[in-house]
Amino acid sequence: MERVLFGDNQFFGVNHASEEKARAQSIHFRDAESIIRVLDIAMEADIKVFMCTTHTKIGEITDHVRKNPAKYKQLEFYPCMPYAHKYANAMAEHGPVDALRQLLPNNGSMMGAIVKGGISLAGLNVKGLAELLIDAEMNMFHGLRTPVIFLQNVVTDLLLGIGFHEAFRTFADHVRTKYNAEAGFITMNLPALLVALKEVGIINPIICSTINKAGFRMPGGLSAYENALKEHEFRPVAMSVLASGAISPKEAIEYVCGLPKVESIVFGASTRQNIFETKRLIDAFSS
Amino acid sequence: MKIRTGLLGLGKMGISHLAIANSHPEIEISGVCDSNPILLGALRKNTDLHCYQNLSEMLSSERLEAIIIATPSRSHAELVKLALNHNLHVFCEKPFCLDPTDSMSLTKEMASRSLVGQVGYHFRFVGTFQKARELVRSNHLGRINHIRAEAYGPVVLRPRGKTWRTQRHEGGGCLYDYASHAIDLVNFIYDTPDRVSGTVKRSIFSRDVEDEVYSTLLFPSGATGQLAANWSDDSHRKMSVRLTIWGSNGRLSVDRQELQLHLKSPCGTYREGWHVENITQLTEPTSYYLRGEEYSAQIDHFVQCIAGKAECRSSFMTASSADSVINMIVEDAQGNCHADELQTTAVPAASRTFFHALSNRISARS
Numbered sequence: 001m002e003r004v005l006f007g008d009n010q011f012f013g014v015n016h017a018s019e020e021k022a023r024a025q026s027i028h029f030r031d032a033e034s035i036i037r038v039l040d041i042a043m044e045a046d047i048k049v050f051m052c053t054t055h056t057k058i059g060e061i062t063d064h065v066r067k068n069p070a071k072y073k074q075l076e077f078y079p080c081m082p083y084a085h086k087y088a089n090a091m092a093e094h095g096p097v098d099a100l101r102q103l104l105p106n107n108g109s110m111m112g113a114i115v116k117g118g119i120s121l122a123g124l125n126v127k128g129l130a131e132l133l134i135d136a137e138m139n140m141f142h143g144l145r146t147p148v149i150f151l152q153n154v155v156t157d158l159l160l161g162i163g164f165h166e167a168f169r170t171f172a173d174h175v176r177t178k179y180n181a182e183a184g185f186i187t188m189n190l191p192a193l194l195v196a197l198k199e200v201g202i203i204n205p206i207i208c209s210t211i212n213k214a215g216f217r218m219p220g221g222l223s224a225y226e227n228a229l230k231e232h233e234f235r236p237v238a239m240s241v242l243a244s245g246a247i248s249p250k251e252a253i254e255y256v257c258g259l260p261k262v263e264s265i266v267f268g269a270s271t272r273q274n275i276f277e278t279k280r281l282i283d284a285f286s287s
Numbered sequence: 288m289k290i291r292t293g294l295l296g297l298g299k300m301g302i303s304h305l306a307i308a309n310s311h312p313e314i315e316i317s318g319v320c321d322s323n324p325i326l327l328g329a330l331r332k333n334t335d336l337h338c339y340q341n342l343s344e345m346l347s348s349e350r351l352e353a354i355i356i357a358t359p360s361r362s363h364a365e366l367v368k369l370a371l372n373h374n375l376h377v378f379c380e381k382p383f384c385l386d387p388t389d390s391m392s393l394t395k396e397m398a399s400r401s402l403v404g405q406v407g408y409h410f411r412f413v414g415t416f417q418k419a420r421e422l423v424r425s426n427h428l429g430r431i432n433h434i435r436a437e438a439y440g441p442v443v444l445r446p447r448g449k450t451w452r453t454q455r456h457e458g459g460g461c462l463y464d465y466a467s468h469a470i471d472l473v474n475f476i477y478d479t480p481d482r483v484s485g486t487v488k489r490s491i492f493s494r495d496v497e498d499e500v501y502s503t504l505l506f507p508s509g510a511t512g513q514l515a516a517n518w519s520d521d522s523h524r525k526m527s528v529r530l531t532i533w534g535s536n537g538r539l540s541v542d543r544q545e546l547q548l549h550l551k552s553p554c555g556t557y558r559e560g561w562h563v564e565n566i567t568q569l570t571e572p573t574s575y576y577l578r579g580e581e582y583s584a585q586i587d588h589f590v591q592c593i594a595g596k597a598e599c600r601s602s603f604m605t606a607s608s609a610d611s612v613i614n615m616i617v618e619d620a621q622g623n624c625h626a627d628e629l630q631t632t633a634v635p636a637a638s639r640t641f642f643h644a645l646s647n648r649i650s651a652r653s
Contacts, residue, residue, distance in 0.1 A: 014524070016544065017565045018545050019545065085525060158302065158303070158577060161305070161307060161310045162309055164333045166333060188577070244567050246568065
C-alpha cells in the first residue's frame with residue numbers, strides 16, 4: 001500500500017467537530033469539478049491513492065478519470081463501501097426488504113428474478129446477496145485500478161457487534177476473486193475486530209482504524225490500541241490522526257509515524273496549503 | 288454475572304441496539320424476537336443468537352432479566368406492560384407511549400416494582416448537550432427568556448415510503464420521530480413547557496402523517512420557546528438537532544458536534560464573550576462504537592442503573608414529560624385546521640401580483 005492516502009470526508013459534509021464547517025464544505029464541494037480540482041492538487045503533492053466512499057458523486061469523478069487516462073495513469077482508488085447513509089436512509093424509508101430492492105442493480109429487478117426463480121426470500125442466501133451488493137457498489141470503478149477495497153466501519157462494526165463474523169470472509173473472498181483486490185476493513189473497534197478476523201482465518205488483514213494521540217473515538221482507550229499494534233499481525237491504516245483538530249498537525253503526525261507497523265495514513269484536506277503541509281509532515285516523520 | 292437480556296424488534300434501531308448490547312461486557316443477549324422471518328432466518332443461520340418470532344415463546348424459554356424494546360411506537364405501551372409484568376428491566380425506544388396516560392401508569396408500575404425503565408433519548412448522552420444542561424442549570428445564561436429547538440433531516444423525501452414511520456396509527460410522523468428529540472432536549476436542558484400554542488403540523492409528501500411541525504412552547508417561568516422540525520429536509524446528511532437558548536446573560540447554541548456560548552458578563556470559569564467547545568473535548572470513551580458514542584453510552588447507562596450505580600438519566604418519568612408535550616402539540620394542532628394543507632402551487636402568486644400592480648401603475652401614469 002502507498003504510505004499516504006487521500007480521503008474524501010471533506011467532500012461530503014463530514015466534519016466530526018462542527019456542523020457549520022460540514023455544511024460550508026458540502027456547499028463548496030457541491031459539484032464534481034470542485035472535487036476534481038482538489039484531487040488534482042493532491043496528485044501534484046505526489047499522493048497516488050484516492051480512498052473514497054461509493055457516494056454517487058464519486059461516479060462522476062471516476063467518469064472523469066476514465067476520460068483522461070494519461071493524466072491519471074498513476075492514480076489508484078481504494079473504494080470504501082457502502083456509502084452508509086444511502087443504506088440507512090433507504091432502510092428508514094422503505095424497510096429492510098424494500099431497501100434491498102432499491103439498492104440492488106436495476107432497481108431490484110435482480111431480486112425480482114431471484115424470487116421468480118423459485119427461491120423464496122426467506123431462503124435467500126446472505127452470501128449471494130452480499131456479492132450482488134458489492135458488485136453494485138463497484139460498478140462505478142469499472143476499468144480503474146482498485147487494489148484494495150474496504151468495508152465501511154458502520155457495516156464492519158455492525159457485523160462485529162452482532163457476531164456475524166463469517167461475512168468478513170465472504171467480503172474478502174469476493175473482492176479477491178472478482179476484483180483481484182485485497183480486502184480492507186474500516187473499524188472504530190480495532191482490538192475486537194482483530195480477534196474476530198483471526199477467528200475466521202483472515203491472516204494479516206488490512207485494517208483502517210482511528211488512531212490518534214488524543215485517544216478520540218478509540219473504544220478501549222489508547223493503550224488497548226497501542227497493545228494491539230504491538231501484539232497482532234495486521235497492516236494498519238491510520239485515520240482520524242488529527243482527531244478532528246484536537247491535536248496540532250505536527251504533534252499528531254509525529255505520534256502516528258512513530259507507531260510500529262502503521263503502513264498508511266489517510267487524511268482529507270481541502271486547501272493546497274493543508275494538503276502539501278500534511279504530506280510534507282508525513283514524509284518528514286516517516287523517513 | 289451478565290444481565291440476561293432479550294431484544295424485541297429488528298428494525299434500524301433494533302439491529303443497532305443488538306450490536307451494541309451484544310458487545311457490552313455485562314450483557315448477555317439471551318434472545319432476539321421479530322416478526323420478519325427473513326431477518327430471523329439470516330441471524331439464525333449466521334450467528335449464535337437465539338431467535339424467536341413469538342414474544343411469549345421468548346419470555347417463557349429464556350430466563351430474562353431485562354429487555355430492549357425497539358418496535359414501532361404504537362406497540363410500546365402494551366409491550367412495556369407485559370415486560371414489567373414479567374419483572375424485567377426495560378429499555379424502550381423513543382417515543383415512550385403515544386397516550387400519556389399509559390406513560391404515567393407504566394412509570395408508576397415500574398417504580399412500584401423497583402425496576403429500571405429507560406427510554407432511548409440518546410441525545411441526553413451527547414457531551415455537548417450535557418454541557419449545555421450544566422451551563423443553563425448553573426445560571427451561566429442568567430434568566431432564560433427564549434429557547435429555539437430545531438430538528439431537521441432526510442427521512443421522507445418523496446410521496447411514497449411504506450414503513451411504519453409514515454403511518455399515523457403506528458405512531459409514525461415527524462412529531463414522534465424527529466420533534467420528540469428536540470422536545471426531550473428542551474426538557475433535559477431547561478424545563479418542560481406547560482402549554483403550547485400556534486402549532487402547525489402538516490404533510491409535505493406523506494399521505495398519512497405530518498412531515499413538518501412548528502409550535503410555540505410556553506414555560507412555567509414565563510420563558511417562551513419555538514419548536515421547528517422537518518424530516519423532509521435533505522440539505523442535512525443525517526438528523527440534525529440544535530438548541531439555541533437566550534438568557535439575560537448571554538446566548539448558547541448547541542448541536543451534536545459543537546457548543547457555542549456567548550456571555551455578557553463572566554460566570555464561573557467562563558470570561559465574557561465567545562466560547563466554543565467541541566464534542567472531541569466533551570466525549571467520554573466507550574467500550575464499543577457504532578454510529579456515535581451516545582448509543583453505546585445509553586446502553587452502558589442502562590446496565591449501570593440496573594446495578595444500582597446510577598440514577599436513570601432518560602427514565603420513564605422524563606420520557607413521560609416528553610409524551611405529555613407531544614400530546615399538547617397534537618391537541619393544539621387539531622385547533623389550527625387552517626394550517627393543515629399546503630397550497631399545491633409551488634410558488635405563491637406574489638410575483639404575478641407584483642407585475643400586475645406595476646403594470647397597473649404604469650398604465651395609470653400614461
